Amino acid sequence: MNTPALRITLVSETFPPEINGVANTLGQLGDGLRQRGHQVEIVRPRQAGELPAGDDQNLLLCRGWGLPGYPGLQWGEVSMHTLLRRWRRQRPDVLYIATQGPLGLSALRAARRLGVPVVSGFHTNFPQYCGRYGLGLLARLLTHYLRWFHRRTAATLVPSASQTLELERRGFERLALMARGVDACLFNPTRRSQPMRDTWELGPEDIAVLHVGRLAAEKNLGLLRPCMDALKKTYPHKRLRLIVVGDGPQRAALEQQLPDAVFCGAQRGESLAEHYASGDLFLFPSLTETFGNVVLEAMASGLAVVAYDEAAAAQHIRQGHSGALAMPGDQVAFIDAACWLLEESETLRRVRLNARQHASRQGWPAIVEQFETHLYNACLLARAGSEPAGTALAVKPGSPAPRG
Known part of the structure; x- marks a missing residue:
């Protein structure tokens, strides 16, 4: 099946060369989508010592605020109006929001204003972290916010079956399992x-x-x-x-x-x-x-x-x-x-x-293809005029998308 190339925007508060699971996953997904012929835009905070993006039309750097007690990690912040102006000039076909901080919230609001479909990811269990630190009230507030956030996306991609079950018990909807891969040539x-x-x-x-x-x-x-x-x-x-x-x-x-x-x-x-x-x-x-x-x-x-x-x-x-x-x-x-x-x-x-x-059998190419399918499904739902409240249309992964 020959599938069209998409303009895909990845929104994340962490990205390579930062060292953590979210950054690693986003780097692999971005590279894999480009190899399959898609145009990939990255929206993320500026990293320490990083120069402005210059003429790179596929990179938007925003302000970052450090997380207390976590040197090297940060929240991102960009106004919804900045994103609206940018995306009206060059509209994405679909967004993937990996983090649900201020940056992710601005991206979600801008995408909904423009009618751009959004897929979200559940990469970090911040409510569970808060519970480990004895901050039960904050954990409940975070769960309420995250449930509200993810209900406004076409699908939420979750990396493990156990996490999927936990989120279902907490009232999250439209969850889809998308595991992770490993570079078995590098790790050998x-x-x-x-x-x-x-x-x-x-x-x-x-x-x-x-x-x-x-x-x-x-x-x-x-x-x-x-x-x-x-x-x-x-x-x-x-x-x-x-x-x-x-x-x-x-x-x-x-x-x-x-x-x-x-x-x-x-x-x-x-x-x-x-x-x-x-x-x-x-x-x-x-x-x-x-x-x-x-x-x-x-x-x-x-x-x-x-x-x-x-x-x-x-x-x-x-x-x-x-x-x-x-x-x-x-x-x-x-x-x-x-x-x-x-x-x-x-x-x-x-x-x-x-x-x-x-x-050695858990490579990234199959994960990227699965991710591509979820993005296509979100686009099909949007084109059909569906609200994100039902079963996604099935798109069988096909050959690499043609450029153009």
Whole structure:
């Protein structure tokens, strides 16, 4: 089926080279849509030290406001009238709004004023984060706002089945599952580096226990120390070291709690891939993920992942075959799962191999094609004069759209 090229606007408060799951996903989707022949406009805040967009007609940079306690992350702000003027000159066929802050709200209002269809994404579970910080009232207010926001879009794309069920229970409508992919060429066991392991003071037979991610309170990183203590007590004859890759507001506190760990800071690209591949066991104790891209990256790198049975881990890890799972919140089971993986060297080897084989089949092209279908469906609904209140028209993904 030959499908027309679209002018697609992606609206997000975070974008590469910023390091987080939302930025990574938006970068992959944007690149994939361009490869399929679409024109892609990006609306996002200006990043630190970034020059004006100049003559780039497909980039609108707006003012950004830093998030307290989260250096490097920001809200975006642009007036609805700025967007109206821009989009009246060159009208998008469809918008994808990835974040629902002031920038996303302005984009939604402008699109509705112009009759441009909108698809939204649920990338970050801010109400759940607030609950973890003990801010129950703010969590309820955020849920109410997000439900209001997403009801005004043609569809809301959610990355995991568990998150979809949670949102359905909270009254969200028109939810569609759209998972995430992984670059299995970049994240690959062949990037394993013994010179890097030497800097960690680990030999070929020693165990590098890896964690990759933002070092923040909602990531449940307090579980790292008891887990490492249990591993060392259970296997006193093994040499183990915790390797922490990432940065964030909890880094200083974690460095005090984990004096024997190696803190590598934020990494990206081939350096990040080399860090992954040089590990052996991956601990992912987070309970607040909408997906958790690092799970697939670790699996693609040939690591045995220990995680709670939700989000990406629930979708991609088969218990005892390609990783180890614990019921959400069961810390004892999480620690037991990590200990089980190191019980026999053959178990660890087999799980790592199975993890790599599974992740290598989870490429981005199929995800981009699925995303394209959701955008086409929103356009068809708008052209049919439908309000976003029913089942989207089915569009079968076809060949790459022609340019022009």
